[in-house]
Amino acid sequence: MLKVIVLGSCHALCSRSALCESTGDAAQPCRIKDNVDYYPHQLHFAYAGASAGTAMTLSWSTYAEVQDSSVWIGNSEGSLELVDTPVTQTSYYHDETYNMFHHHATVSGLTPRTKYFYKVGSKANATTFNVVIYGDFGVGNESKETLAYVSTLNPEEVDLIYHIGDIGYADDAWLMPGQLDGFFYEKVYNDWMNSMTPVMSSIPYMVLVGNHEAECHSPACAASADRMIMLRNYTAYNSRFQMPSKEHGPIHITSLSSETDYKGEPSNEFADPPRNGNFGDQLAWVEADLKKADANRANVPWIIVGMHHPVEGLDPFPDRNNATSNQAVLDEFVMWKTAPTGCNEPY
Numbered sequence: 350m351l352k353v354i355v356l357g358s359c360h361a362l363c364s365r366s367a368l369c370e371s372t373g374d375a376a377q378p379c380r381i382k383d384n385v386d387y388y389p390h391q392l393h394f395a396y397a398g399a400s401a402g403t404a405m406t407l408s409w410s411t412y413a414e415v416q417d418s419s420v421w422i423g424n425s426e427g428s429l430e431l432v433d434t435p436v437t438q439t440s441y442y443h444d445e446t447y448n449m450f451h452h453h454a455t456v457s458g459l460t461p462r463t464k465y466f467y468k469v470g471s472k473a474n475a476t477t478f479n480v481v482i483y484g485d486f487g488v489g490n491e492s493k494e495t496l497a498y499v500s501t502l503n504p505e506e507v508d509l510i511y512h513i514g515d516i517g518y519a520d521d522a523w524l525m526p527g528q529l530d531g532f533f534y535e536k537v538y539n540d541w542m543n544s545m546t547p548v549m550s551s552i553p554y555m556v557l558v559g560n561h562e563a564e565c566h567s568p569a570c571a572a573s574a575d576r577m578i579m580l581r582n583y584t585a586y587n588s589r590f591q592m593p594s595k596e597h598g599p600i601h602i603t604s605l606s607s608e609t610d611y612k613g614e615p616s617n618e619f620a621d622p623p624r625n626g627n628f629g630d631q632l633a634w635v636e637a638d639l640k641k642a643d644a645n646r647a648n649v650p651w652i653i654v655g656m657h658h659p660v661e662g663l664d665p666f667p668d669r670n671n672a673t674s675n676q677a678v679l680d681e682f683v684m685w686k687t688a689p690t691g692c693n694e695p696y
Contacts, residue, residue, distance in 0.1 A: 514559025
């Protein structure tokens with residue numbers, strides 16, 4: 350009986366359409382796209398070793414020479430390990446506009462009739478991780494183009510979407526034409542959630558809090574004590590979303606609130622006190638979180654800290670922040686060598 354090992358399929362990047370684009374010239378119909386020279390393609394494999402199924406030779410091609418061409422293999426997509434095996438590469442033809450390198454690696458010690466998964470490529474570029482980061486989705490018609498763009502994203506191309514605050518602008522729904530006197534807060538929130546569900550249900554979608562998540566301050570809310578109580582202090586946001594410290598692929602993400610719980614915080618209040626916030630000691634929390642993440646850099650090398658408003662220098666509303674608290678947060682970022690990201694609102 351022929352014993353066959355089944356290996357994982359090639360990623361979409363291996364397809365011809367992902368690597369080449371048409372030139373319209375029949376003599377040279379394919380032009381190699383920019384930045385794909387090192388992508389492996391034309392993957393194929395064959396038996397190797399004394400007994401069928403105990404070893405396989407994996408082969409692939411690239412449009413450029415790869416100094417550290419490598420193979421990873423495992424019993425699942427999440428358990429791939431680097432294989433200690435030599436990889437040869439040869440190029441038998443080249444001209445002024447074309448070159449191709451052919452790579453071969455033999456993996457031994459396999460068990461016949463077993464399903465394996467594999468990955469090939471450069472150790473320096475072993476993991477690609479594509480993140481889309483944006484904030485301030487916009488209110489009403491101002492969000493249509495953003496929604497149209499986000500709706501084109503798919504999990505084959507994007508690993509994570511990070512929305513850094515100001516989600517659906519439900520608090521400003523009353524500013525739209527014809528909505529001054531009505532209660533539209535929940536309708537706008539639900540419409541936004543429903544329109545984003547196809548994306549949020551297929552791509553990990555992380556959200557942090559912005560000032561437009563603080564409360565409902567429309568005339569309809571101001572006229573109702575019950576609405577003001579139920580829709581103040583980020584209640585809708587905290588009920589609909591989680592804002593965790595989270596590891597995703599090679600990235601540790603720490604989400605902060607630039608709106609509450611630090612010295613000099615903005616009030617973001619249009620209604621009567623009590624003041625928003627009182628969720629805990631945020632600076633102490635971020636210090637503990639970044640310390641833990643820094644200790645795990647060997648496994649998760651990147652740390653991104655997100656907040657809605659910039660911590661230094663770029664905020665168009667400087668009265669929101671306190672220089673002392675900003676410096677304390679910056680000191681944490683410098684100490685743990687993190688990459689902070691935020692957005693401003695120069696409308």
